[in-house]
Amino acid sequence: MTPTQALPNPLPRPEGELEALEEVWKRPRGWRFVTVVNNNWIGVLYLGTAGLFCVFAVILSLLMRAQLTVGGNDILEAGTYNQVFTVHGTAMMFLFAVPAVEALGVYLLPAMLAARDLPFPRLSAYAFWAYAIGGFFFFLSLFWGVAPDGGWFMYPPLTGKEYSPGINADFWLLGIGFIEISAIAGAIEIIVGVLRNRPPGMTLGRMPIFAWAMLVFAVMIVFAFPAVILATILLELERAFDWPFFLSARGGDPLLWQHLFWFFGHPEVYIIFLPAAGAVSMIVPAMAGTRLVGYGLVATALVATGFLSFGLWVHHMYATGIPSLSLAFFSAASFAVAVPTGVQVFAWIATLASGRPRMEVPMLFVIGFLFIFVLGGLTGVMVAVVPFDWQAHDTYFIVAHLHYVLIGGMVFPLLAGLYYWAPLASGGGLRYGRWVFWLLFGGVNLTFFPMHVAGLMGMPRRVWTYPEGMGLELWNILSTIGAGVSALGIVLLIADLAKNFRMSSGGTDSNPHKAGSLEWLPQGNYNTRSIPLITSRDPLWDQPGLAAQVEAGQHFLPGTVSGRRETLVTSAVDAAPQYIAIVPGPGWAHVIAAVGTAGFFLALTVQWVMISAAFGAVALAAVLYWLWTGTDLGPVRGPADIGGGYTLPLYVTGRDNLGWWAVVVLMLVDGTVFGCVAFTHIFLWLSNGPESWPPSGTTLPGLMAPAISAALVAASAAVVMLSDAVLKRGGRWAVAALLLVALALLGAGMGLDLQALWEAGVRPTAHAFGASLYANQFWQLLHLGIIAVMAMYVVARIAAGLVGAVRRVSFDVVRLFWFYVVGQALAGLALTHLFPRGAGVA
């Protein structure tokens, strides 16, 4: 960075600048509040909803504890109990844990990075509403007795059509659909936000640990969620259309589900834990009044955890009969992940040792976290030991372990964060923290510690009752008492929030903990008045007077230069200022889109196909409206002075544009799903053995048809390239015509392949071979549909005069995604036509 003018700029700010800034960032009042998109408000709504869902799921756990207090109890009958434990687990993982940490990121990151907002506020708001509506219906399914009852892990064949004929399983498969969408939307937001919306001077090496943690979290979502997305698509295809992916009688394999599910499910644990660990890395230095010891080690540990967590999924499958060599590998990998976690624990201890820790409520929760989480981590090492796991697996020992890890590793840090960051959001302080802490700390240990014993005494998980005479009575009674104590703690926490939490932008003292990170700068709806130039990891400690300078508008972008909401975009590594991005304000489109999305999935669950299609059309229309009106605004004004000697444009195209980054992340998601499609082929091939893959009697189309398909698909990419060249020369209608030609080529290529496959007699229902070929077709045709919408959108923008040689972000985004779709289609053709030929002879 080479600023030509020194900051802070001591000159007085022009009159009306602050008022204009406040005006554009004003929150909508009254019933229009639902249109709010600002992260300060969406973040709180998001956290509050996650908390509410957590309370619902806790109520279910109390029902289970009541049932299990004594053997042979009949408070819940077997079928109901199975619904209750399934909804409890599913809700805690999908409706509470992931959304809660995501919400914490949405709320805190802009403040911590001194950004005005996240780069795509309507995307976060959309993700929130889709999640909130879908989540409520998911719980409601319990009241109609149609809640899922196959466990949160949903193993087929139990969850297949034959053994779960009702819509309960569909509620899980489709109900989780929009949670996946909203998690991925949030991940895109967080990755782009952390990498591109940091304040000038905040290089990656100066980034707060929480931002590191959220970055790793979001990248992990990008690579983990696709596996469960594909798994749910495959199981729903099997249930709805009888495509036998998991039915061994027709070449399927139940273990395929387990691999896909745990490839998501194990990283999921770290997806939940890492943001919480990041929060602890912020709280501990503030409470100890000193820098985090081992910043580099901790940041590396977060990244290493992210990597390693993808190599552990088989440790949920030790008892499935997997060869012992692979077991040894996965056991070693499971041990290895203990190292980065150990690094963080010792870094926190070192930080506490080098400062003067204040025993305030957040600190109590951090100590409680360390106690519970370390114990859970140690039992985690135990269950990574293959022979021990054979005994502990699927018993209450695991129930104890996972609750120690998740409550210790996520809930306690979250509560530490709640009490730590509450002053940011609330005028009034919270008061009952110490009571809440002791009730929860005592209650959680009393509930879950005895479960270790019950498990080793032979109590399996997911049982609605147990016989007398196994010696389980005492331990279950203790657990139930503990659950009651924990529930009191939760009631007190709710009372504290209800009585003492008053939503407002900041209290009188902007930095009550005397912390070093930027969220403690004076805040408004627009976050900081001006965006600071950062020269250290702990700016509020190392840059004296920063708060006053920022508040006086003496740093970057102290107002609005376009009369709209803006945020500063900087480069990913060095955080050098690049451009001013206009971000959208309140609106209805994303709310309608969320209602449409939730309605689409829910109506599909109860098999109202037409209503579902109508909801889907509404959602699509709303998304298109929001893109049309809110994105690719073009250069609304010339470059503007942001202070510090920088004059930045308000519109950039190409690789610097935020939209381009979002599409790249989306391509990584889609590419990972496609990778899982390929994994499905390879896994089923190995499971069937080369001699029966493809199964005897299968005729594949000759290589002529796929060769023509490939040529057509590739030609479509070439035509898109040509349209790019024409656009550069100012062409307009020629660009539109070329895009339509390219679309026709892509459609023809994919259609020809589908037709060839069908005419060769390959059917998706006959055998898992055909099913996996058509799963590939399904995924490719879905992309054809997306490209068709995108192409028509750009053509319409061209017709409306909104795309040209300068204003071309919409075109660029579509072009980039088009190339991806073409690449994926070519890989798909190879998978369909070349893999079986190679695999058959291998």
Next chain:
Amino acid sequence: MNSQNVFDTAGPDGDRLATLAWLLFGGGLILFVAVLGFLLVALYGAARVRRTLGNPRFIVAGGIVMPVVVLTALLLHTLGLARALGLPMPGGEPPLRIEVIGHQFWWEVRYPGTLPGGGIVTANEIRIPTGRDVVLEVTASDVIHSLWIPALHGKIDMIPGLVNRRTIRADRPGAMRGQCTEFCGTQHALMAFMVVAETPPAYEAWLDRQRLPAATPPQHEMGRAVFAAAGCGGCHAVRGTEWDARIGPDLTALGGRLTIGAGTLPMNEGTIAGWIAGAQDLKPGNRMPSFANALDGPELRAVSAWLESLK
């Protein structure tokens, strides 16, 4: 005999796993106390000690070196242990092969080669001789189940379309409980079984009794007739009669087993009658209908008495 305690072992592999558990608990306790100790010192220790803990080298020592050393040692130990588990007994007889098939919500147990052209079939109880390796070949007919006999060894999943093997050996005679540990539907909780280990002569004697077809002495003719009239043979087999259906458990020697309803109730004439009359009340959602309305008291008593006599 209802114990499913991991530490209540009855064979060499069960012993090894119990020893391993104690090793892990001991090691875990030491590490837990150490970490909490460091935390306390960091919070309340003397300034000089705290300075030492505040050094980044402490993080490397505690967070990297210590776990790498401990976990490498543990990995080597468990790899060695894993190899020792299920090793054939030196100089022993060739292992006995038993097939176990999981059904919603009961266990089919087959002894291949014990009859000409086949083998005896029983349910919800695995009889084994002591001092001899037994290979359990497990699979499932419907959904995934998991077989667990904590006294002898860890779990092995029963997966449709796949045969998994687990070698067990009991050193001491006795009955021990096992249970399904993979969630398999409504009555997963009540899918248990017994393992009965007997001395080799006692086992051979039991096997000889099992080989005999079911007998119907005159006092049980009515019971047999009720069985026929109620259509029990539509699901159950009784060897030596015309019934050979395989939907439910084989009842050829029902009365000799320790439990009824896959570990739901102890076996006697009364519980058999109770089960026939109210299977859906005792274990709602299992595949056996309740016959309380179809059979009157004398009929119920007659059929239960006959079944109880089959041993």
